[in-house]
Amino acid sequence: MKAVLSGIGAALLLLVVVLVARTAMVPAPESFPSSPSPVVFSKEQAAAMTQRLSRAIQFPTLAGQADAFASFHAFLEQAFPLAHASLSRQAFGHSLLYHWESSNDCAPILLLAHQDVVPVSSPEDWLQAPFAGAIESGYLWGRGAMDDKGSLMAILESVEALLAQGQSPACDVWLAFGHDEEVGGVQGAGKMAAWMLSEGLQFAMVLDEGGMVLPGATLGIDKPVALIGIAEKGYLSVILTAQGGAGHSSRPPEQTAIGELSRAIMMLQASPRPAFLNGATRQMLEQVAPWQPWGKRVVFANLWLFEPLVLQQLASKPDTNALIRTTMAPTMLSAGVKDNVLPATAEAVINFRLAPGENRETLMTWLEEALPATVNARIAEGFFAEPSAISPVDSSAYQQLSVLAEGLPAAPVAVPFLLIAGSDARHYEALSGNVFRFLPASFEREDVARFHGANERLALSQYPAMVAFYASVMTSAF
Known part of the structure; x- marks a missing residue:
């Protein structure tokens, strides 16, 4: 028995030594010196x-609103005369593709943003009219301020400012502004990407919306984090019937169509897809380890041991649970025609967000095995x-x-990130091995609900920094 206890004690001691050694190997926090922005704005220029941007918000560029897009395009030509005189422009339906040539022989970059916005379901919940572009209380309010006209306008502002100062990009710059991102981007980004691929274009980097600068408290650090998707x-x-x-x-x-469907949905929700810690989420945790207090640094530096604990913590909140597994959300229900008539069928639409490593085949196989015989599943059209x-x-x-992101006014720590939503960037994967998703603005945690929600807004102090960021991107070689 003494020998056994002695062996256990030695094993525990060895484990402690390994944990401490691996934690000690975590590099010290490092901050990169930021380069001065190639553009600086006076208060009058910022205003x-x-x-x-306020004017841009006033064009209700919703899917199918052809007149709104046409008017918005005319406004862009008037608002950015130097850009439209110096850059070539092609139209793909309502989508716009710009090209700014450089005199340098280096790989081009591609900047993305989208013109379209989502509808406003409850305008009475807004403090300011959704399409008024109101400037009030230090914010610019309106649908599209965050998603994604803020980025689109900031990109064009940076082009206009650089041209006004006689500057040119480090390498060729392409700008792709889709018109249907909110409904999949097939007609806009999809067609622009296909054309560029047919032309043999390859990019050193593709940058779209996605992550943003948020408080680091969720990741256990004091500094803000720049989440680069x-x-x-x-x-x-998927439609369940x-x-x-x-x-x-x-x-x-004893069993009705609605009852069977309800039981099936409850069963699926009670048995979520497996959680795992790899790819972007694992890299995110590893990169914030240097900024953690010692106790948490031990955990993040030794995920090989503490992964189950970390997964349990991440799974406890919806926003972090989505980082570690494929999620499902029932979004639509349909059954019945009258209150005293039993329906012959009941249907539900389940929206799945597939984690890397999952695919359509693995998900449908799981559904076929998990669902009762009384319920079938088919992929929804669209x-x-x-x-x-x-x-x-x-x-x-x-x-x-990362260096440019860490040079933003909040001085955040740049970390990799898995975007749980979607973006037009997915259409451009064949054009670059470096496709990133980052909105260069700082928000609070509660602001995330404003995306597609009520009271979408952008702090006035953030906008000049966004323009300066994109100007730095264009004058940098990647």
Whole structure:
């Protein structure tokens, strides 16, 4: 027995030594010196830029609103005369593709943003009218301020400012502004990407919306974090259908179509897809380890041991649970025609966001095995996307982008990130091995709900910094 206890004690001691040694190997926190921005704005110039963004918000560029897009395009030509005189422009439906040539022989970059916005379901919940572009209380309010006209306008503002100062980009710059991102991007980004691929274009970097600067408290650090999306989840909607006998509601059978469908949904929610810690999420945790207090640094530096504990913590909150598994959300229900008639069928639409490593085949196989025989599943018609590839964090493109992100006014720590939503970036994977998703603005945690929600807004102090960021991107070689 003494020998056994002695062996256990030695093993525990060895484990402690390994944990401490691995933690000690975590590099010290490092901050990269930021380069001065190639553009600087006076208060008057910043105010003028804000007014132009306000005007852009006033065009309700919703899917199918052809007149709104046409008017918005005319406004862009008037607002940015130097850009439209110096850059070539092609139209793909309502989507716009610009090209700014450089005199240098280096790989081009591609900057993305989208013109379209989502509808406003409850305008009475807004403090300011959704399409008024109101400037109030230090914010610019309106649908599109965050998603994604803020980025689109900031990109064009940076081009205009550089041209006004006689500057040119380090390498060729392409700008792709889709018109249907909110409904999948097939007609806009999809067609622009296909054309560029047919032309043999390859980019050193592709940059779209996605992550942003947020408080680091969620990751256990005091400094803000710049979440640079290096991958995004897939998108798949599935229709579940349950069959039942139609008839009078006064004589209900033991099992009804609605009851069977409800039980199936509850069963799926009670048995979520497996959680795992790899790819972008694992890299995110490893990169914030240097800024952690000692206790948490031990955990993040030794994920090989503490992974189950970390997964348990991440799974406890919806926003972090989405980082570690494929998620499902019932979004639509349909059954019945009258309150006293039993429906013959009941249907539900389940929206799945596929984690990297999952695909359509594995998900449908799981559904076929998990669902009861009374419920069947089929893929809904419409937009579908597999999870994206994961862009490398050891590339010069990611390192350069990280330096620029850490030079933002909040002085954040740049970390890789899995985008749980979708973006137009997924259409451009064949054009670059470095596809990133980052919105260069700081927000609070509660602001995330404003994306597609009520009271979308952008702090006035953030906008000039966004313009300066994009100007730095264009004058940098990746």
